[in-house]
Amino acid sequence: METKITVMDIVIENSNSVEAVSDIIHEYRQYVIGRMGLPYRLKGITIISIALEAMKDTVTEISRRISEIEGAGVRTYYLGTLQKPE
Numbered sequence: 001m002e003t004k005i006t007v008m009d010i011v012i013e014n015s016n017s018v019e020a021v022s023d024i025i026h027e028y029r030q031y032v033i034g035r036m037g038l039p040y041r042l043k044g045i046t047i048i049s050i051a052l053e054a055m056k057d058t059v060t061e062i063s064r065r066i067s068e069i070e071g072a073g074v075r076t077y078y079l080g081t082l083q084k085p086e
């Protein structure tokens with residue numbers, strides 16, 4: 001199976017939406033390499049950056065689900081491909 005190393009940047013402008021985004025990330029935790037969350041209280045936003053290793057369809061699904069949450073925006077950057085042993 002071909003996987004991609006991906007970085008996903010999320011900006012959440014609605015503090016009520018942080019938990020919903022975290023729930024989605026937790027649901028896909030088997031693909032998460034690392035996560036960093038930064039509450040920027042001065043501006044009232046939360047910034048989350050996630051490194052993932054997953055198939056492109058999975059990354060697209062995560063991105064779509066997060067972007068459907070009110071006040072959340074997401075950008076995804078694909079860094080490369082790896083072949084997973086079967």
